[in-house]
Amino acid sequence: MTKNIRPIKRSKLRIKAGKMFYTTKRYLEWYFGDKKYSKTFSNVFLPKTVFTHKTPLYRKLRNVDMWLQYNKVINLRIAIEKLDGIIVNPGETFSYWKLIGKPNRRKGYVDGMVLFYGGFKTGVGGGLCQLSNMIYWMTLHTPLMITERYRHSYDVFPDSKRTQPFGSGATCVYNYRDLQIYNGTDKAYQLHMYLTDEYLIGEWRAVKKPLFTYEVYEKEHKITHEYWGGYIRHNLIYRKVLDSSNNIVDDEYITENHALMMYQPFLEGHTQESVS
Template sequence: MPDALSESVYDINYKNLYDVGYRGLIFDIDGTLVPHGADTTEKVDALFTEIHNIGFKTLLLSNNSEARISEFNRHIQTEFIPMADKPDVRNFHKAVERLDLPKDQINVIGDQLFTDIDGANKCGLANILVKFLMHEDETKIGKKRRVEQLLLKVGKIFKIQQRSPLQHQIKETDMTERKPLSERYPKLYDLAVKKETAKRHIQDLKGRKKFAQHRQKLKLPNVVHTVSSYLIKKGPGIDPVLQTNKADNIDLAASKIDGIVINPGEEFSFWKLVGKINKKNGYKDGRVIVNNQVQAGMGGGICNLANNLHLLVIHSPLQITEFHAHSDALAPDQGERKPFQNGTSVSYNYVDYRFKNPTSQKIQICLWVADETLYGELRSEAAFPWKYHLEEENHRFVKENGKYYRKSKIYKVTEDATTSKEIDRELLLDNRSEVMFDYDLIPEDQIKSE
């Protein structure tokens, strides 16, 4: 489902999008900018002039021919990719490379759920669905359009609320004044969740991916990286019972993953191993984030486990194929600030954490809980010729519209294991996390003005 809806490309507040961190826009053409097959207009050309003046990079991604797009682009003069075969993700990835921007700085704008939005979601790109444009003499819509309209009535109930920066982009609409749709229509929310769960099962069956399934007690000999995380947080407003339950939930889920071996070419799926989170399977109420609020919920704390997995993976040559983020400012930092101590989101089964083993050797994950601490090891058959560390730049807290946000840029640095020479520096996250704890606990020396 889309992250946000807009009546048209002209009703999107592009300045707000730029202000919250987006720098690239990928546009569909037919049905989005003009009716199907129509030529560009002065209004379209003026829109792109405005967007470029704001500072955006743009790209046209269309299933149409190169001749058609070249003619349409004669005044706009932007990057374009023809015959994109949307929703196939290959040309979405190609578009990201052309824009030369991190994924979290790019937004896809289109009129079709099954091509523009589905492809953007598969590629992990933010997206906006606009109302499709028709020629003046058109009165009927196709079957696919009718299915899309039905899905929107149900599916948007939950998905529109997922990425908070997008809540500011629909012109003249203050979504914060009303309760989230998931609270106003809980039955439809449940239906939307079931739809997304079923959709993921179908995608996995069609994809024919080879998921890691083999677990073994014998540990592989080489330690690539280790993590540890004390699980019990204390402080004002923190329920000790929910903290204990969180530790129990993590212990149970970790036992489902401990010892898993990811063979070369295999993909790891958090939910394929952990399974459903419910009382029947032994889980309890812990702290969860719902509609950007921390509250009690079944299986609370599982995101903490996923986050420690993420820390293991980003210190290795493993390739992340699916990652979802929530605020990493859930509680004040304890001791020295370390990036990615929080922030990984999972929800059965459609918000998954996945990665692939592109190396030529087996890799193993070991996870266990002892003394209220989660321990993790990433192991391999032999040492890799690279080593990895994280660097966080320009960390600070900023006040925006009465709320505080943690901001920073987090990089993964790859070095030669022998010489320590830097080989690569990858921007993993352009962080903008709403602070979820008491503002009085924010260190004053870390509060900056933009």
């Protein structure tokens, strides 16, 4: 599983040209491709909760001003309005960015924290990765199929109070780093997202409970010290498929993760939290 990667320095021109190319490519796929994208909304929610999850809105992160956290919540509230109640019918694909659209100031988005090449900067719409992380994690606990997901290339903050395996999130960059989910079942699924004063909360809902439940876990977690001096974190993500009697009927490979660590491993006594 070990994969040797190291930081890559790209010029601003290279970054801009690459972004233009992949953004255009995505638009062509959305509007001229053969996928059927979900677009039906309902404010009447399907009766059964398949999986629900919540994550705190405010976290103490080293060297991150709290005003970025407050702005993140503003951005989340706007984006959720574009997702809450979406129904993904059989044969349809959920596209995170096609539904949300491009975050900009005209729509009310404000500056938030954006992870960028192993660090962070401010950017309009920053903080929406918390939303894509949650949807990805919830989907791993359903029969829905994740057809496009991008892992975080950098492990920016040390673990603290982490409740999910390392690498169980999905990074998002408009519009070419998308999160896409295909409904290959014979039943419709519906996404319900909302905010409380303290939490981002999400649910996948359906007409009835699926036959199986899922337990997501990691294997072969390790940290390697590379020849060029840095550290890389690795793991495999699997999930156990459980029947109604809680018997394991399958053990499915999901993905592998490799991330450049931007802090010294095995730190003790740290208080900052991970963003995943």
